Amino acid sequence: MNAADRVMQSYGRCCASSDFFDDFYQNFLASSPQIREKFANTDMTAQKQLLRQGILNLVLYARGMPDTKLRALGCSHARDALDIRPELYELWLDSLLRTIRIHDRAWDEQTGVAWREVLTKGINLIKSYY
Numbered sequence: 269m270n271a272a273d274r275v276m277q278s279y280g281r282c283c284a285s286s287d288f289f290d291d292f293y294q295n296f297l298a299s300s301p302q303i304r305e306k307f308a309n310t311d312m313t314a315q316k317q318l319l320r321q322g323i324l325n326l327v328l329y330a331r332g333m334p335d336t337k338l339r340a341l342g343c344s345h346a347r348d349a350l351d352i353r354p355e356l357y358e359l360w361l362d363s364l365l366r367t368i369r370i371h372d373r374a375w376d377e378q379t380g381v382a383w384r385e386v387l388t389k390g391i392n393l394i395k396s397y398y
């Protein structure tokens with residue numbers, strides 16, 4: 269199975285696991301005061317729904333979907349908009365991988381490697397718009 273298919277299946281298991289998005293944001297917000305500051309005025313219930321789609325877009329991009337959605341994310345997260353510094357994506361990725369490891373009941377090392385590969389591709393595109 270290729271990395272993108274492996275990740276798609278893992279993501280299905282994560283989304284079916286209750287509290288997956290709650291746990292992700294708990295991890296992510298705990299990772300730095302800079303992150304907490306960015307989300308100080310955010311409706312986190314709405315944000316969790318937006319992230320559900322955002323991660324799907326990263327996975328679909330790795331499966332060959334056009335980069336339109338990720339370019340839009342690149343623009344919304346850029347310096348003159350949300351101003352998300354490129355190094356913050358490291359914290360995002362680490363928080364997400366830690367959360368997946370707990371919520372994917374079929375997780376193994378290969379799943380972790382596949383996620384990192386798939387997400388890095390899309391994250392690099394988003395960061396390139398900073």
Ligand code: HEM
Pocket residue numbers: 302303306307309310311315318319321322323326340341344345350352356357360390391394
């Ligand atoms: C908003 C996805 C990384 C902070 C959003 C939205 C999506 C999203 C879908 C809502 C739509 C939009 O504004 O474009 C993602 C994905 C990421 C990522 C897929 C990783 C590849 C980050 C990082 C930060 C961050 C590293 C750092 C703090 C924010 C903030 C908002 C936002 C502050 C606006 C929240 C509000 O409306 O108050 N993100 N994001 N994002 N994101 Fe991200």
